[in-house]
Amino acid sequence: MAYALIAVGYSLVFGILRLINFSHGAIYAFSAHMALLFISMQFGIIPAIILSILLTGLLGVFIDKTALEPLRKKNSIPMATLITTIGMSNIIQNLLMIFFNTERKPFPAFFDFGMLKFGSLQINSTQIVMCVVSLILLVLLTLIINKTKLGLAMRGTEQNSKAACLMGINTNFVISFTFFLGGASAAIAGALISGYYQIVYPGMGFMVGLKAFAAAVLGGIGILYGSVVGGLVVGVSESFAATFLGSSYRDSVAFIILILVLIIRPTGLFGKKDIKKV
Incomplete structure (x- = not known):
């Protein structure tokens, strides 16, 4: 569910812009550090998480306004925006190293009510909270996209941004709002995952971001429930690999799955082929 929480952010931005936002992993790390900063300032855990969600959402908007919107106005090639998001990821990660240093820092556990036993099965309460929050976030984002006027504008922008603009839709605002939602979802993931593992560091978003991207592609990137x-x-799959093959093979499983999916079913489990009239 940790990968699912982060993969939702990838799918959200891709579903509207057809853009892979490779800065999403660094945004996730930024959110965890912001939450830790506010907790250390005695804000309390819940207010700290809320402030982290707002700041991280604004960071997503900032990335769009400063780095991506100028490229859209110049009708640059998709590769340029992809490279730009990778560059923004490195900038964010290095700024975290400068301001918070490279050491691993403890993060307080919360929503931890001990182990819940179901016969011989034991589940940590934090794991249950992560599952519940993931599902609530999925439902909430789905309702926003499918049941609101802003969601209709988002879907219109995804289908044809020029036509949406001609119909009076402020496409730049819609795109910025999408980045805000993506950043907010990354902040929720950052708080929950940091609380579960009880540790944060600047590079925490790199590998988990790549694995979440693999999860998004597997489910059908752009499809929220697929994430x-x-x-x-x-x-x-990682858990099985670590159990039967050893922990050294754990990180490779996500990328093996990604390669197999791209070979066998490039659109993912729930994705559909785009049909475009020329």
Whole structure:
């Protein structure tokens, strides 16, 4: 579910812009550090998480306004925006190193009510909270996209941004709002995952971001519920690999799955082929 929480952010931005936001992993690390900063300032855990969500959402908007919107106005090639997001990821990660140093810092556990036993099965309460929050976030984002006027504008922008603009939709605002939602979802993931592992550091978003991207592709990038399914498949596969093959093979499983999916079913489990009239 940790991968699912982060993969939702990838799918959200891709579903509207057809853009892979490779700065998403660094945004996730930024959110965890902001939450830790506010907790250390005695704000309390819940207010700290809320402030982290707002700041991280604004960071997503800032990235779009300063780095991506100028490229859209110049009709630059998609590769330019992809490279730009990778560059922004490195900038954010290095700024975190400068201001918070490279050491691993403890993060307080919360929503931890001990182990829950179901017969011989033991589940940590934090794991249950992560599952519940992931599902609530999925439902909330789905309702926003499918049941609101802003969601309709988002879908219109995704289908044809020029036509949406001619119909009076402020496409730049819609795109910025999408980045805000992506940043907010990364902040929720950062708080929950940091609280579960009880540790944060500047590079924490690199590998988990790549694995979440693999999960998003597996489920069908751009499909929100596909991200949850993809996250579960990648996570369970990693657990089996660590159990039967050894922990050294754990990180390779997500990328093996990604390669197989791209070969066998490039659109993912729930994705569909785009049909475009020329």
